[in-house]
Amino acid sequence: MSTVVLDNVTKIYPGGYLAVDRMNLRADEGEFLVLLGPSGCGKSTLLRMIAGLEEITSGDLWLGGQLANHLAPRDRDVAMVFQNGALYPHRTVRGNLSFPLEIAKADPAVVKQRVVELSRALHIDETLDRRPGTLSGGQRQRVAMGRAIVRQPSLFLMDEPLSNLDAGMRTELRMEISSLVRSLGVTTIYVTHDQVEALTLADRIAIMNRGVLQDIGTPAQVYNDPATAFTAAFLNSQQLNLLAATVRTPQNQYIMLDFGPHQITMPWTDPRAYAVSQHTGMQIIVGIRPDSLIPVPEHTEGPTFFGRVRTLEYHGHEWLAYLEAGIPAVTVPEPPDRRQLNGGGGGGRARSMMRRLLNGSAAVEEDPPPVTQPGTHRRADLIVRLGNRPVWRAGEHGLVAVDVSRLMLFTMNGNRIDPPRR
Numbered sequence: 001m002s003t004v005v006l007d008n009v010t011k012i013y014p015g016g017y018l019a020v021d022r023m024n025l026r027a028d029e030g031e032f033l034v035l036l037g038p039s040g041c042g043k044s045t046l047l048r049m050i051a052g053l054e055e056i057t058s059g060d061l062w063l064g065g066q067l068a069n070h071l072a073p074r075d076r077d078v079a080m081v082f083q084n085g086a087l088y089p090h091r092t093v094r095g096n097l098s099f100p101l102e103i104a105k106a107d108p109a110v111v112k113q114r115v116v117e118l119s120r121a122l123h124i125d126e127t128l129d130r131r132p133g134t135l136s137g138g139q140r141q142r143v144a145m146g147r148a149i150v151r152q153p154s155l156f157l158m159d160e161p162l163s164n165l166d167a168g169m170r171t172e173l174r175m176e177i178s179s180l181v182r183s184l185g186v187t188t189i190y191v192t193h194d195q196v197e198a199l200t201l202a203d204r205i206a207i208m209n210r211g212v213l214q215d216i217g218t219p220a221q222v223y224n225d226p227a228t229a230f231t232a233a234f235l236n237s238q239q240l241n242l243l244a245a246t247v248r249t250p251q252n253q254y255i256m257l258d259f260g261p262h263q264i265t266m267p268w269t270d271p272r273a274y275a276v277s278q279h280t281g282m283q284i285i286v287g288i289r290p291d292s293l294i295p296v297p298e299h300t301e302g303p304t305f306f307g308r309v310r311t312l313e314y315h316g317h318e319w320l321a322y323l324e325a326g327i328p329a330v331t332v333p334e335p336p337d338r339r340q341l342n343g344g345g346g347g348g349r350a351r352s353m354m355r356r357l358l359n360g361s362a363a364v365e366e367d368p369p370p371v372t373q374p375g376t377h378r379r380a381d382l383i384v385r386l387g388n389r390p391v392w393r394a395g396e397h398g399l400v401a402v403d404v405s406r407l408m409l410f411t412m413n414g415n416r417i418d419p420p421r422r
C-alpha cells in the first residue's frame with residue numbers, strides 16, 4: 001500500500017477554521033512528493049490527516065487503493081518525521097533506532113544488523129551508544145529519520161524535518177534524505193516552506209496557499225510554467241517582477257503589451273498569442289524573472305525596457321540591479337481567504353460549507369470562488385540580474401532586452417493565460 005490519493009479532502013477545525021479546502025492530490029508508488037507553501041497554509045494539517053492524527057472533515061483518503069479515512073494510525077503503515085524529531089531521551093541512539101523493530105518483535109540478530117547498517121548510511125554510527133541529549137541538532141534529526149526508516153514503512157511523511165538546522169547541515173542532510181529515500185523506493189510526502197528544498201528534492205511539487213492547491217507538477221514544470229502568479233512568485237527565491245500591462249491589438253496586426261512608458265510586441269507565432277488577444281483592452285499581469293532581462297548596448301533593436309539604475313545590490317554570486325522604468329507593478333494576487341468561519345472576508349462561504357457538511361452534502365460547491373481583487377498598483381523598480389560583474393553603475397541609464405517567450409502571463413486574478421487546448 002504505497003499510493004496516496006486525496007479526493008476532495010477538506011479540514012474544518014472545531015470552531016470553524018477551514019484549514020484545507022477540497023484538496024485533490026495523488027502520490028504515486030515510490031514518488032517523492034513535496035508539499036510547499038507559506039506558513040499556515042495547511043501543509044501539516046494535510047500530512048496529519050494522511051497519518052491519521054487528524055480527522056478528515058469531508059472527502060476521501062485512499063492509501064494503497066484502500067479507503068483510509070477511518071483507519072487507525074497504526075494500521076496505515078506510515079512513518080512520520082517531525083520538525084524537531086522527538087527521541088526517547090533515556091535510550092541510546094541504538095535503543096532509539098531499534099525500538100520500532102523491538103515492538104514489531106523482530107529477530108534480535110536482524111535488529112542489530114539493521115541498526116548498524118542504517119546508522120552507517122546516516123553517518124551516526126559513532127554515536128550509537130550516546131543519549132539524544134548529547135547529540136547536535138543535525139545528529140538528532142538523523143536519528144529521528146533513522147527511526148522512521150528502520151521498519152521500512154509503505155509511506156514516509158516528513159514535516160519540515162530540516163527546518164531547525166543551519167544552512168550547511170540542511171544542504172548535507174537534504175542530499176542524504178534524497179538518496180536514502182530513493183534507494184528504499186518508499187513513497188514519500190515531504191512538507192516544506194523552502195522553495196530550494198522543494199525544487200531540489202521533489203519528483204513533483206504541490207504548492208498550497210490558504211488551504212487551496214495552487215499548482216502541481218515536476219520542479220521544472222511548476223518553475224517554468226507556473227499555473228498561478230502566486231506559484232511563480234513563491235518559487236522565485238529572487239524577487240519576481242510582476243508588472244501590469246494592457247493588451248492591445250492594433251488593427252489585429254500584432255499584439256502589444258502596453259506597460260505605460262514601454263510597449264512590447266508579441267508575435268502571432270507565440271503559442272499564447274490567441275489567448276492573450278482575448279484580453280484586448282484589459283489589463284493582465286506579466287511575470288518576468290530578473291534573469292530574463294538581459295542588459296544590452298544602447299540602440300539594440302527588439303523588445304526592450306529602458307530605465308535609470310537606482311541601486312545595485314551585491315549577493316556574492318551575482319549582482320542585482322534595480323531599474324526605475326516607470327512600469328506599474330502589482331502585488332501577488334492570492335486566492336480569496338475563505339478560511340475563517342467566524343468573521344473575516346469569506347466567512348459566509350465557510351459557514352454555508354459547514355452547513356452542507358453537516359447536512360451530508362459536502363463537496364459540491366455551486367458557485368465559483370469570488371474574484372480576487374487585482375493586486376494593488378504601485379511603481380516599483382525592475383529587478384535585473386547582472387551576473388557576477390556589474391555592467392552598470394548606480395545613476396546610469398540601462399537598456400534590457402526582454403525574451404518574450406519567457407514572459408509569464410496571468411489574468412488579474414493570477415491564473416495563467418493558457419494557449420487553447422488542441
Ligand SMILES: Nc1ncnc2c1ncn2[C@@H]1O[C@H](COP(=O)(O)OP(=O)(O)OP(=O)(O)O)[C@@H](O)[C@H]1O
Nearest residue numbers: 013014017019038039040041042043044045046193
Ligand atoms: N487544532 C487546531 N485548531 C484550530 N486551528 C488550527 C489547528 N491546527 C492548525 N490550525 C490552523 O490551521 C491553519 C493551518 O495550519 P497548519 O499547521 O496545517 O499550517 P502549515 O502550513 O503547516 O504552517 P507552518 O509552515 O507554519 O507549519 C493555521 O492557520 C493554523 O492556525
Ligand SMILES: [Mg+2]
Nearest residue numbers: 043044045159
Ligand atoms: Mg506545519
